Amino acid sequence: MVSFIVQRIAQGIVVMAAMSLLVFLGVYAIGNPIDVLLAPDATQEIRTQTIARYGLDRPLYEQYGQFVWRVLHGDLGRSFVFNMPVTDLIFMRLPATLELTLAAVLGATVIGIPLGIYAGYRPQSRTARWIMAISVIGFSVPTFWIGLVLILTFAVTLGWLPAGGRGETANLFGIEWSFLTGNGLKHLLLPALNLSLFKLALMIRLARAGTREIMLTDTVRFARATGQSETTIIRHHVLRLISIPLVTVFGLELGSTLAFAVVTETIFSWPGVGKLIIDSIQSLDRPVMVAYLVLVSLLFIAINFVVDLCYVALDPRMQKG
Amino acid sequence: MSEPLLSVYGLKTNFDTRHGLLRAVDDVSFSLDRGEILGLVGESGSGKSVTGFSLLGLIEAPGRIAGGSIRFDGQELVGASIDILRSIRGRRIAMIFQDPAMTLNPVLTIRQQMKLAYDAHQSGNTGDFTARALEVLSKVGIPDPAARIDAYPHQFSGGMRQRVAIAIALMHRPDIIIADEPTTALDVSIQAQILAEMRGLAQETGTALIWISHDLATIAALANRIAVMYAGRIVEQGTTAALIRAPRHPYTQGLLNSRPDRFPPKAKLPQIRGAMPSLSNLPQGCAFAPRCQFATDLCRSAIPPWSGTLHDGFACYHPLERTP
Numbered sequence: 239m240v241s242f243i244v245q246r247i248a249q250g251i252v253v254m255a256a257m258s259l260l261v262f263l264g265v266y267a268i269g270n271p272i273d274v275l276l277a278p279d280a281t282q283e284i285r286t287q288t289i290a291r292y293g294l295d296r297p298l299y300e301q302y303g304q305f306v307w308r309v310l311h312g313d314l315g316r317s318f319v320f321n322m323p324v325t326d327l328i329f330m331r332l333p334a335t336l337e338l339t340l341a342a343v344l345g346a347t348v349i350g351i352p353l354g355i356y357a358g359y360r361p362q363s364r365t366a367r368w369i370m371a372i373s374v375i376g377f378s379v380p381t382f383w384i385g386l387v388l389i390l391t392f393a394v395t396l397g398w399l400p401a402g403g404r405g406e407t408a409n410l411f412g413i414e415w416s417f418l419t420g421n422g423l424k425h426l427l428l429p430a431l432n433l434s435l436f437k438l439a440l441m442i443r444l445a446r447a448g449t450r451e452i453m454l455t456d457t458v459r460f461a462r463a464t465g466q467s468e469t470t471i472i473r474h475h476v477l478r479l480i481s482i483p484l485v486t487v488f489g490l491e492l493g494s495t496l497a498f499a500v501v502t503e504t505i506f507s508w509p510g511v512g513k514l515i516i517d518s519i520q521s522l523d524r525p526v527m528v529a530y531l532v533l534v535s536l537l538f539i540a541i542n543f544v545v546d547l548c549y550v551a552l553d554p555r556m557q558k559g
Numbered sequence: 560m561s562e563p564l565l566s567v568y569g570l571k572t573n574f575d576t577r578h579g580l581l582r583a584v585d586d587v588s589f590s591l592d593r594g595e596i597l598g599l600v601g602e603s604g605s606g607k608s609v610t611g612f613s614l615l616g617l618i619e620a621p622g623r624i625a626g627g628s629i630r631f632d633g634q635e636l637v638g639a640s641i642d643i644l645r646s647i648r649g650r651r652i653a654m655i656f657q658d659p660a661m662t663l664n665p666v667l668t669i670r671q672q673m674k675l676a677y678d679a680h681q682s683g684n685t686g687d688f689t690a691r692a693l694e695v696l697s698k699v700g701i702p703d704p705a706a707r708i709d710a711y712p713h714q715f716s717g718g719m720r721q722r723v724a725i726a727i728a729l730m731h732r733p734d735i736i737i738a739d740e741p742t743t744a745l746d747v748s749i750q751a752q753i754l755a756e757m758r759g760l761a762q763e764t765g766t767a768l769i770w771i772s773h774d775l776a777t778i779a780a781l782a783n784r785i786a787v788m789y790a791g792r793i794v795e796q797g798t799t800a801a802l803i804r805a806p807r808h809p810y811t812q813g814l815l816n817s818r819p820d821r822f823p824p825k826a827k828l829p830q831i832r833g834a835m836p837s838l839s840n841l842p843q844g845c846a847f848a849p850r851c852q853f854a855t856d857l858c859r860s861a862i863p864p865w866s867g868t869l870h871d872g873f874a875c876y877h878p879l880e881r882t883p
Contacts, residue, residue, distance in 0.1 A: 362620075460662035462617055464676035464727060465649030474675055478666050553666050554711040 239550070239557070246546060250539040257535040258309070261528055262302050271524050275318055309532065315525035319518070324529040328511060333413045334404055335503070335510030339495045341417065341430035346437035347488055354445025355472060355480075361450060369442060376439030385432045385505040392428060400425050402507035429506040433499060437491050444487055448480030481552050489545035497534040562633070563590040564734060564767055565614070566869060570627035570637075572606075572613045578839040583609040583622065585791040590869040591735065596761060596768040598782030598799070600775050600814070602835050606791040607771045611737045614769075615652055616644040632734065650680040653728035657740040659720035663712040669696075669723055670708045676727045695726040700756060718749035725753075729760065736761075737769045742777065754781055775814050779803050784870065787811050790835055790846035792862075795873040807878040809851050845875070853877040 275288060289295050293304060308315065314324045357366040393401035405425030408418035416422030452458060453476065461471050500512035507513075511530065518526035550556050572584035584606045591597050601607045613624055616636060629636040631652065636644065648654075656662045664672055673692045689708075696704035699722040712720055721741055728736050738757070742750040758781055761768050772778050778785055779799055786796040787810065795808035806812045813831035833850040836842060845863050848854040855877070863874045 456656050456658065456661040457664050459612075459617060460654075460656055460724070461664075461675070463615055463648055463654035463656075465645050465647070465679040466675055467645065467679070470675060470679070474667070474671075475664050479664070554668075555665060555713050 242546075242550070246543055250543065253539055254532075254535060258306065258532055259302065261531040261535075262305060263298075265524050265527050265531075266298065266301075268522070271318060271522050273522075305528070314529035314532070317518075317523055317526050319521050319523045319526075324525045327514065327526065328530060328533060331509060331511045331514050333415060334508060335496060335499055335512060337415055337417050338426065338429055338433065338503070338508060338510060339492065339499060341426055342433035342499075343437055343488065343492050343495055345430060346434040346441050346491075347484075350438045350441025351445045351484060354442040355449045355476065357442065358446035358449025359453065359472065359476075361446075370446070373439040373442040376435040376442075379435075381432060381436060382501050382505060384435060385429075385502055388428050388432055389505070399428050401428075402505075404509060429502050429508050432506070433495065433502045437495070440487060440491070441484065444483050445480060448483060449476055452476045452479045478552070482549060485545055485548045485552065489541045493534075493538045493541045496537060562630075563869075564593045564595075564632060565591040566628075566630045567614070568628045568630075568869075570610070570613060570629065571625040572609050572618055572622060573625045574622040576621060576839075581838040582791050582841075583838060584613060586627070587788075587791075587793050588627075588865070588869055589786050589793060589796060591767050591769065593734070594761065594765045594767055595784065596758070596770060596782045598778030598785040599769060599771045599788060600773065600778050600785060601788035602773055604790075604835060604838065605788040607773075607788045608739050610788070611654065611739050611769060611771050614737060615648050615654060616641075617648075617654075646680070648679075649676060649728075649733070650731040651733055652735045652737065653731070653733040654737040654739065655721070655724045655728050655741045658744040659717060659724045659741075660712070660744070662724055663720060665712055668709050668711055673708070673727055673730065677730055680731055691730060692726075695729045696723070698729065698760065699723075699726045701726065717745050718753065721745060721749075721753060722756075725757070725760075729764070729766075732764065733766060735767045735769065737771070739771045740773070743772070743774075750777070757781070776818055776820070787814070790841060791838060792846070792874065793865075794847065794875070796867070797871045797873075801871075805879075807873040808847075808875045809853055809877070809879065810847050812879055813850075 271292070272285065272289060272294065275292075276285060280288075293301055296304070305315075312325075316322060317324050317327055320327055353369045353372075357369040360366050389401045392399045403425055404416045404422060406419040406421040407414035407416050408422070409415075410418060416426050457475060457479070458471055461475055466474075496511075498512065499508075499510060500516055502508065503510045503512040504516065514526065515530050517523075518530070567590070568588050570584055570587040571582065574581040574583055587606070587610055589597065599607045599610060609618070609622070612618055614629060614631075614636070616624070616639065618624055624637055627637060631647065634643070634647075636647070663669075667675075670689075670692065674688060677688050677691070692708060693704045696708060701707055701719060701722055707715075712723070715723065721744075725736075725741070741757075742753050745753065754777065757768065757770075760766065768782075770778060770781055775785075782799050784797065785799050785802045786793045787802075787808065788794070789810050795802065795806065795811045797807075802811065803815065806815055810831070816829045817831065819828060831850055836846060836849070842849055842859070844860045845851070845854070845858045848858040851858065857876050863876045865874050866872050866878075
């Protein structure tokens with residue numbers, strides 16, 4: 239177990255090193271930030287000074303070396319545009335994205351898995367067909383369109399819910415959260431719903447496929463032959479046996495949604511990190527892009543690590559390997 | 560004579576498939592006394608496993624029990640409510656399956672699985688779960704059960720896994736254990752051990768066994784009585800000694816003739832020519848007629864009726880002579 243953890247951490251370090259290099263080179267290739275930093279009429283002297291100040295006159299490998307050195311000391315640089323530390327900028331926006339993502343992914347999981355299990359348990363029933371119809375819609379209709387329809391229906395036509403923004407927030411652990419106030423919850427509902435539909439569809443399909451497969455196995459037959467009730471069989475056998483793919487997808491979706499909830503955040507003017515990264519790409523704000531992508535890689539590695547630990551907890555056969 | 564523990568009359572189990580109605584079990588009748596070991600023998604697809612599942616009401620769509628009667632200890636099981644069936648499953652009639660690697664849940668410990676089976680029947684449980692679990696585990700020959708009970712199935716060998724399944728089946732002291740080819744997936748040496756132990760356990764606990772197998776030799780070594788199934792029907796039934804010594808049905812004779820131990824090494828083994836017809840394409844009349852050397856026009860036009868009792872008899876127009 240300890241060797242497993244050490245091995246995973248070592249792998250994570252390698253991935254981080256590779257990612258940081260790729261990100262650095264990729265961002266380097268997309269344009270000269272000096273054009274953004276300076277007014278077109280700046281003198282050659284100011285130009286030279288600025289270039290030197292940001293170290294842009296150094297060779298590429300030296301710039302990368304300095305970047306890595308600073309990152310290791312917790313300094314991801316300053317935003318060109320906002321002229322403040324990038325970490326502050328990102329962590330200011332992160333709670334908004336975090337609560338939106340968690341609401342969407344957890345909601346999709348908590349609702350999707352029982353629906354999927356039902357659809358897999360009684361595949362011929364009318365309810366199961368409805369559930370599958372919902373999942374087809376969730377899969378095939380684009381997120382931005384559903385977002386717009388939600389706004390038009392619930393905000394514009396019915397006027398029940400606000401169309402955008404975070405609403406009132408309350409402070410918890412020194413961070414502002416929307417879900418703690420009634421008004422904030424109202425603001426959270428539509429974007430979370432919008433973001434969760436695809437994941438809901440995914441969870442339904444996974445849980446359904448797993449349940450259908452497990453219900454036909456001898457494990458379930460044997461459990462039935464010992465007189466166990468269907469509820470016991472679903473709770474203790476089926477749920478445990480289908481949980482590995484569900485945990486995998488949960489982790490992947492959590493990571494990718496945290497990193498790339500851009501569309502929904504834009505439609506609902508949700509002040510999260512997704513909007514920040516889009517703005518920084520448009521203004522060629524290199525430190526923000528680099529720092530953001532590095533943090534996202536770190537996030538994925540961390541989530542995958544937790545998912546791997548869950549595998550071991552869920553399936554004892556993995557403890558050996 | 561008192562009523563047998565289990566009497567099955569005219570049991571029919573059908574599967575409604577795309578290829579039409581398959582009569583997997585067709586007009587099957589037999590009985591089982593307390594403590595008796597009945598061997599149910601037949602090729603794959605002969606309906607022997609479906610018969611076993613039917614007894615517990617474990618037939619799933621598109622299959623269903625279409626007729627007949629299963630009387631168990633004075634109670635009718637065909638058409639019984641799911642609550643009644645569930646109260647019998649595991650407590651009065653237990654079942655073990657072919658491949659223990661598939662039946663035990665790989666992600667639960669033996670203790671957790673035994674607890675689920677134990678808790679399925681609250682009433683009649685006196686005393687402590689752990690004590691009972693350890694008792695049955697040691698009864699089936701698991702060494703050091705107190706340590707092994709918290710292991711997972713993959714930490715056991717195939718034979719040990721099947722012993723665990725048998726222990727779970729024994730937990731509620733059932734009247735009948737239905738064993739569906741429980742040794743087929745095991746090594747020959749382990750097979751022999753488990754067979755001997757099962758016979759001992761059945762004698763000791765007074766549990767009746769229905770032992771389903773395609774292997775007549777195994778069954779002959781274990782069972783008091785044998786029922787031979789062919790294409791969904793019982794074609795012959797009788798005490799092991801009589802059936803082995805003097806079979807009446809040509810199919811039984813064919814099975815006996817195919818046993819390699821009856822012939823010198825390197826001799827060509829006789830076989831029953833042809834193959835069992837598919838259930839979707841049964842011939843008219845006796846299903847065995849196309850492969851039978853004694854078949855006449857009568858065999859090819861009408862299904863032979865059962866001659867005999869629930870314990871003993873055959874379904875054939877041209878039975879082999881019983882030589883004295």
